[in-house]
Every structure is written in C-alpha cells, then in structure tokens.
Amino acid sequence: MGGGDPAGMSLCHALASGMGGIRTAGDLVARMQLRKMRLPQAKRYVADRLGVGLLDLTDSTVMRELRAELDIGVVTGLPGAAKGIAAKARIAELLDVPIPCVGPQ
Amino acid sequence: MAIIRTRMGDGHAVSLSPDELRRDLSDGSEQAARRAHIVPLDDADLDRLEELFSHPGRITGVEPGHEVVLTKDGCANTLYSGQMSSGVGVPLAREQGIRVMERAFGFDTMEVGHPDYSFKPAKMLLALEQLSMEQAQLDCVVPLFYGAMPNMGLYFRPDGPFDNPADLLPDGRVEEARSAQLEAAEQLRRDMLYMARGMNDAGADGIDFDTTASAGDAEFLATLQATEEIAATTGIAVEVGMATELVLGFHGELEYAGRRLAGMWPHQQLEVVQAAGAHVFGPAVTTDTGRSSPWNVARACTFVKACTEVAEIPVHANVGMGVGGVPTVEVQPNDVVTRAGVALVEVGGADGL
Secondary structure (H helix, E strand, C coil): CCCCCCCCCHHHHHHHCECCHHHCCHHHHHHHHCCCCCHHHHHHHHHHHHCCCCHHHHCHHHHHHHHHHHCCCCCCCCCCCCCHHHHHHHHHHHHCCCECCCECC | CCCEEEEECCCCEEEECHHHHHHHHHHHHHHHHHHHCCCCCCHHHHHHHHHHHHCCCCCCCCCCCCCEECCCCCCCHHHHCCHHHCCCCCCCCHHHHHHHHHHHCCCCCEEECCCCCEHHHHHCCHHHHHHHHHHHHHHCCCCEEEEEECCHHHHECCCCCECCHHHHHHHCCHHHHHHHHHHHHHHHHHHHHHHHHHHHHCCCCEEEEEEECCCCHHHHHHHHHHHHHHHHHCCCEEEEEECCCCCCCCCCCCEECCEECCCCCHHHHHHHHHHHCCCEEECCCECCCCCEHHHHHHHHHHHHHHHHCCCCCCEECCCCCCECCCCCCCCCCHHHHHHHHHHHHHCCCCCEC
C-alpha cells in the first residue's frame, strides 16, 4: 500500500477498496494470494471452500455468522471462540493450505 | 458549467472544468504510454475515471464484489512512530498496533517491521524481531509479513562500509562506483537472506521487500537474487514492492535472467520479479506534484494496467503518500486517496493495494 497517516491512508483504503480482513473473508483470500493466486481465482477458491457466493466474501453480516460457525476467528471479542494459532489451524484445514506458524499439513 | 473540485499532486485543492478533467486524464495516460511504450487507457477507462472524479461525494469506494486484498508496508508503525514516517505518535507497542490494524481497522494482512524499516539496522536485532513475529503469530489470525526496505544507500559511506558511488561518479570514477555497488549489493543480499531465514524460523507467512530499487539497478539485482533463494528454499511468500516506475541505472550494465535491469518500467519489472519466484508484485508510480491528481491517477493506472494484463501473480499497486496518484503531502486528503485506490482497482485491474 504505502506510507501516510492512518486515518488518511490505511483507513481510507480499507473502507474504500479493502476486503475487510477478519470482519469478512479478507484474510482467507489473502492466504490464497500468498500461494500466487490472482484475485478472481483466490476469491473463487475461498468461496467454493466456504460454500458461499462471491459477494458473500465481503458481506460482514454473512461472514460474521459463518466465521463463528466454522470457529475460524471472529472480529468481535467472543469468549470461547478460537483465537490466533487455534483459528489458523482450522483455516489451514478449511482452505487445505499450509500455514507456516501452524506447521506442515 | 459543473466544476470538479480535486487536488494537485502536492495536495492543494484545484478546480477543473469537465473538459479540463478529461484532458488531464487523457494527457496523464498518454504520457505513461509514450514513456514506457505501453498502451494508453481506452475511452471506457477514461469514462470511468471521469465518473470517479466527477462524483460529488467527499469519498468513494469500489463496487460491491470488486474489493481487493490489502498488504501494508510500514504497517502498524504509523500508529506509534513520528512525523518522518507519517506516524501519529500513539503510545502503543508494536504488537498492540498490529492487533489494532487487524481487529479495529479490518486489514487483510499485517506486518511486523523494525521502526527504522531497513534490513541493515534490523539484522542486528533479529532475535527481537523473531520474538515479535512469534508473539504476533500467537495472537493474530490474518497473514503476517516481515517488512523492511532493501535500502542499499545505507551500505555506502558515511553510513556503511563501501565507497559511495555518489562521490565517485562526479569524479568520473565509473568502474570504482560500479564495483562499490556490486560489493554493497552482495552484502545486502546476504542480509535479506539472513532476515528472511530468521523469519521463516519464526513462523512468518511472508516477507515484504518494500521500496525496492530505491538505489537503482544493483539494489534491484540483490532483491531478485534474494527472492529467488527464499522462494526456492523456504515456505514463506515474497512480496516485492518497488520504489518508483523506472529502475535507475546507477550501475547501468546489470542483468537478471538475461534482462538489463536499468531502465525497466513496471511491466518489465513484473516479468523479472515473477521469474525470480515472487508471490506478489507491487508496482510504484511516483506522483508529479506539479500536475493534477486526475493526471497522476490516470498515469498510474496506465502503468499498472500494463502489469495486470499479463501478470501471473497478484499485483498490489502502491498507493501511499507520493505514489499511485496519491498526493505528496504529509496528511493525506481522503477524497483523492479513496479515488486513487478505487481507480487502480477498477481501471488498473489491481489484485490488491
């Protein structure tokens, strides 16, 4: 992205163009891009693994429920929900990709 | 007649008529096309940009379904650092900042990065950087990069051990200047590998080489060589983000995979970055402060589109201060920042920002 004050740069792009991170499925699509998948391919892969439509990937209402159901980490502070490494272990299994800090699959 | 209020490349407001807006968009694209021998934006692209800049709202956004992945050089550092990095001086630890960016700001990825954000100073602190990465990985869900700049300029006197080409070249000592750059590039390559291997051990998801080729073709070569080795020997992803649109030939004769690096434009940079095995490419297009933001955004979109039309890996366009059509000004105007990002996604075809 680049440099700039957080409200002028980071937040602007996050709200105008970003996928939404763990509010939605942004982290999941990002993980597929780290496997060299371009954006349409990465979104399609994640949508298929989640069993949702492409527009659902950035729908915070849909993804909040689905992330809680799959226990892959939710954005709000939810007692008992998987966090950090535990959430990522489930994501590695869900997406069928290795995550370095979780360990080889 | 409708008046479009937008910005100059230095951030100051400017008013354009619809004809002036269209002319600036067209001129900016033509300038990029002429310099890099690439295709200018077509009428549909210019129509979309015109619509974007004519939109009366203060900020704008991509259409639903067009959202892209965000990667962020400098990352949480902007929360706690000072003016030199556009930081806002909030008393947060780096690890807390990463959590804020993930959970409060909704970022898709995040980075651990040394406050000085260059490999040379960071390598002394690898063990501490690894601890930060490990702790952040325990807490975070989003993919975490380790980010730093190759910043080969730090390896030359008076900051480093090698003769400074900027002192040698004015004296006509060309061969000595070239040798000094090769020596510095080799040390830089080793430092980048040292840090990347350390971060691989600490469980990082990726490494971000930010502002690559800031010191020209020798720095680019070192980064490509490091990328090749990391991609071949570790499990972490490599993002190569560039410093500007043209690789400067401070050495002038260096090649990678049979391609001369000096004078490469973004679509050519992409080809060698891809060949080296990188996972994400970040083209950078420097803002001209004397031109309007529409001119700069159209120019940036032209360069980025030439990349995205042929890329085999994701392209994350740089849209920070002074690049990607974003004004070169310390506190960023939201109106142009949102339009620049949206334009690079919807017209430039970027996979991410």
